[in-house]
Amino acid sequence: MKKLSREFYNRDSILVAQDLLGKVLVHQVGGQRLAARIVETEAYMGVIDKAAHSYGGRRTARVEVMYGKPGLTYVFFIYGMYHCFNVVTREEGNPQAVLVRALEPVEGMDQMALNRFVKPYEQLSKAQVKGLTNGPGKLCRALVIDKSCNGTDLCGNTLYLAERPADSFEIVAAKRIGIDYAEEAKDYLWRFYIKGNPYVSVK
DNA sequence: CAAATGATTCGCT
């Protein structure tokens, strides 16, 4: 599996969001390898995007990493109990990112099951298998992604994204989720997912 | 089945 280069992330966030579909997120943790295929993403277009944390050029400690190099992670804490995993896009100083909303488990499913439901994969109900990684908060719990991962370089060796050979699918564009406060920006078709994939959070 | 609700912490005003 070939790791994605820095240049991959230094492009229009909408393109990156689309191209991330089908790629594999790998987290090397506790001697275990957790890997899952990206099936749903959302683009956050920075200063012009009312839904983005960096809208209007807001620059606080929380969003600082979005102003950094492309290929870093932006992990934030939300609703008192969940994390969301993002990939920083564009050059330094241009605060854009792509939110990863859903994954399809590929490797280390047993560990993911323990992380999410505190029981082995074989004992999960059908609904629990689907619920393993089909949402931004869920996938972070399954892959052990939390605040300490914020700012990690995806061009490194513990947390990274890789190419997956011979993968073909259809991409669907849709409205983003959970941003009702964003006025006209909430209707932009900046969410992308793999058509027909059971792990997509909202069809 | 869909819809409403409670959980629970952090970052910002």
Next chain:
DNA sequence: GCGAATCATTTGG
């Protein structure tokens, strides 16, 4: 203080 790029659970039809 308030509200958040969410989710599990409960409630009601």
